[in-house]
Amino acid sequence: MKCCVSCPPAAMRVLSSVLSPRVRAPLLALNRAASSGSMQIREPLNFWGGNRVSLESEIGSEPVYEPATGRVLCQLQPCRAAQVDEAVNSACSAFTHWSKMAGIERARIMLEAARLIQKRREEIAEVEVVNNGKSITEARLDVDSARLCIEYFAGLATTMAGQHVQLTGGSFAYTRREPLGVCVGIGAWNYPFQIAAWKSAPSLACGNSMVFKPSPVTPVSAVLLAEIYAQAGVPDGLFSVVQGAQETGALLCLHPAVAKVSFTGSVQTGKKIMEMASKGVKPVTLELGGKSPLIIFEDCNLENAISGALMANFLSQGQVCSNGTRVFVHRPILAQFLEEVVRRTEAIRIGDPLLEDTRMGALVSREHLHKVLGYVEQAKREGARVLCGGEAFTPADPKLKHGYFMTPCVLDDCTDDMTCVREEIFGPVMSVLTFDMEDEVLHRANDTAMGLAAGVFTKDIQRAHRVIENLQAGSCFINNYNITPVEVPFGGYKTSGIGRENGQVTIEYYSQLKTVVVEMGDMDSLF
Ligand SMILES: NC(=O)c1ccc[n+]([C@@H]2O[C@H](COP(=O)([O-])OP(=O)(O)OC[C@H]3O[C@@H](n4cnc5c(N)ncnc54)[C@H](O)[C@@H]3O)[C@@H](O)[C@H]2O)c1
Numbered sequence: 234m235k236c237c238v239s240c241p242p243a244a245m246r247v248l249s250s251v252l253s254p255r256v257r258a259p260l261l262a263l264n265r266a267a268s269s270g271s272m273q274i275r276e277p278l279n280f281w282g283g284n285r286v287s288l289e290s291e292i293g294s295e296p297v298y299e300p301a302t303g304r305v306l307c308q309l310q311p312c313r314a315a316q317v318d319e320a321v322n323s324a325c326s327a328f329t330h331w332s333k334m335a336g337i338e339r340a341r342i343m344l345e346a347a348r349l350i351q352k353r354r355e356e357i358a359e360v361e362v363v364n365n366g367k368s369i370t371e372a373r374l375d376v377d378s379a380r381l382c383i384e385y386f387a388g389l390a391t392t393m394a395g396q397h398v399q400l401t402g403g404s405f406a407y408t409r410r411e412p413l414g415v416c417v418g419i420g421a422w423n424y425p426f427q428i429a430a431w432k433s434a435p436s437l438a439c440g441n442s443m444v445f446k447p448s449p450v451t452p453v454s455a456v457l458l459a460e461i462y463a464q465a466g467v468p469d470g471l472f473s474v475v476q477g478a479q480e481t482g483a484l485l486c487l488h489p490a491v492a493k494v495s496f497t498g499s500v501q502t503g504k505k506i507m508e509m510a511s512k513g514v515k516p517v518t519l520e521l522g523g524k525s526p527l528i529i530f531e532d533c534n535l536e537n538a539i540s541g542a543l544m545a546n547f548l549s550q551g552q553v554c555s556n557g558t559r560v561f562v563h564r565p566i567l568a569q570f571l572e573e574v575v576r577r578t579e580a581i582r583i584g585d586p587l588l589e590d591t592r593m594g595a596l597v598s599r600e601h602l603h604k605v606l607g608y609v610e611q612a613k614r615e616g617a618r619v620l621c622g623g624e625a626f627t628p629a630d631p632k633l634k635h636g637y638f639m640t641p642c643v644l645d646d647c648t649d650d651m652t653c654v655r656e657e658i659f660g661p662v663m664s665v666l667t668f669d670m671e672d673e674v675l676h677r678a679n680d681t682a683m684g685l686a687a688g689v690f691t692k693d694i695q696r697a698h699r700v701i702e703n704l705q706a707g708s709c710f711i712n713n714y715n716i717t718p719v720e721v722p723f724g725g726y727k728t729s730g731i732g733r734e735n736g737q738v739t740i741e742y743y744s745q746l747k748t749v750v751v752e753m754g755d756m757d758s759l760f
């Protein structure tokens with residue numbers, strides 16, 4: 234997308250949509266799809282001031298694809314400076330009202346939003362599948378996670394409280410936990426609806442408003458969340474969606490009325506976000522990439538460990554930040570592990586992601602598919618052995634022949650210096666490494682600049698906790714992998730990020746502390 238921030242605003246006149254979410258039911262303007270290839274998306278994907286907003290100009294429009302079929306799903310209308318201003322201004326107005334409400338009042342509205350999400354679970358999941366390519370089974374779980382997150386933070390909205398501190402002579406001080414103002418959320422394409430909820434829920438619970446920019450690759454589902462919040466009763470503008478790529482993202486980060494930026498995406502972009510936010514000394518939450526280790530000891534329950542390795546590598550076609558893509562297997566169980574992991578990988582049903590029995594759908598884009606396949610080729614050149622998969626795949630269904638499918642891949646004979654072991658592939662590629670000693674594997678597991686997640690499979694509880702204590706990662710698992718209950722914080726060490734999402738601690742990342750000192754006597758003066 235070309236940068237066009239200097240386009241004259243007149244060329245981009247904004248038309249308010251007539252489709253107010255408060256008066257129209259059902260809210261979704263699409264033809265429901267029974268299987269891939271039939272959903273139409275015609276309504277505008279931008280949303281602020283309580284409505285979907287259509288931009289009059291087609292300048293800079295970009296096609297949005299359905300990964301399972303390669304078909305154009307709709308056109309993305311990117312927001313320029315004028316539209317970003319409108320969205321931020323409407324978020325400012327909403328903040329004035331929302332931030333003065335009691336936590337319990339905000340909670341009531343958020344719980345209504347959660348109820349609406351549950352009611353529309355299937356519809357939202359289908360939209361996610363059609364735009365992202367993941368299986369409907371996984372998409373439903375993503376919608377559930379979004380709903381649970383909103384319910385959880387609705388509960389915490391009532392707990393925003395300060396401290397009372399007694400001082401000398403009857404004087405005292407108190408602290409107030411206050412919202413920040415307009416927060417910006419910028420999302421990645423792998424969990425579009427869930428990311429929008431994981432960012433907006435704590436933000437709104439604390440009394441902030443949010444302007445959210447989804448990835449231009451998956452722009453379709455965030456606007457459903459905006460409609461749902463509006464229908465639940467938030468003030469107009471409280472949760473807005475502006476579409477676009479990096480130019481729109483930069484406008485949001487640099488906007489003087491924005492108080493905080495919460496970003497999910499690559500390490501590379503995260504660094505740019507931090508740099509832009511630093512110009513306004515704005516706090517950031519950064520949820521970035523990973524190259525996480527999964528360590529499997531010989532005393533593990535092998536069946537569980539294999540399930541763990543599969544869940545750590547093949548969820549969402551391997552496009553998961555926290556994936557444990559470096560699987561370190563204790564040498565005595567390597568052969569057994571490989572035999573079974575290959576058998577179960579080859580049994581993964583790939584195909585139409587809207588069908589119930591599909592377990593792996595399409596990768597998000599043609600470019601990304603080629604990038605992932607390129608990593609497999611490079612791994613082979615560097616000496617890794619492909620035990621299964623790693624090839625482009627064409628499902629039997631003719632409507633899927635242009636989809637972005639590949640077979641999940643297990644690589645053996647990997648060494649620590651190989652590109653597949655060092656770089657985040659973000660696709661269904663598991664690199665298996667062997668180890669002999671606990672100290673050795675810890676050292677190798679930590680030998681990366683990233684530190685999002687890590688896992689260990691063992692029946693020895695002392696070893697489990699010792700290993701976890703020594704792993705440099707923010708989100709760790711013992712005898713499981715890739716489960717993220719909303720009650721617990723999620724986030725990374727090292728270059729994998731700053732701050733956390735979910736869990737009580739996240740309240741601190743979306744609020745600020747005011748200290749008030751109260752003099753009960755006469756004040757002392759040196760002058
Ligand atoms: N830690 C987590 O919670 C988490 C979750 C999901 C994805 N991720 C990471 O996200 C990456 C994949 O997602 P992606 O390809 O969408 O990432 P990306 O960094 O390319 O893009 C993420 C978002 O940033 C926007 N953006 C890009 N350049 C920008 C700029 N200069 N200024 C402002 N905004 C900009 C994009 O439009 C998009 O909305 C992977 O590295 C993955 O590990 C991390």
Ligand SMILES: C[N+](C)(C)CCCC=O
Pocket residue numbers: 423424548552553554555715716717
């Ligand atoms: C819920 N998962 C599967 C752990 C994904 C978290 C978000 C990372 O991409």
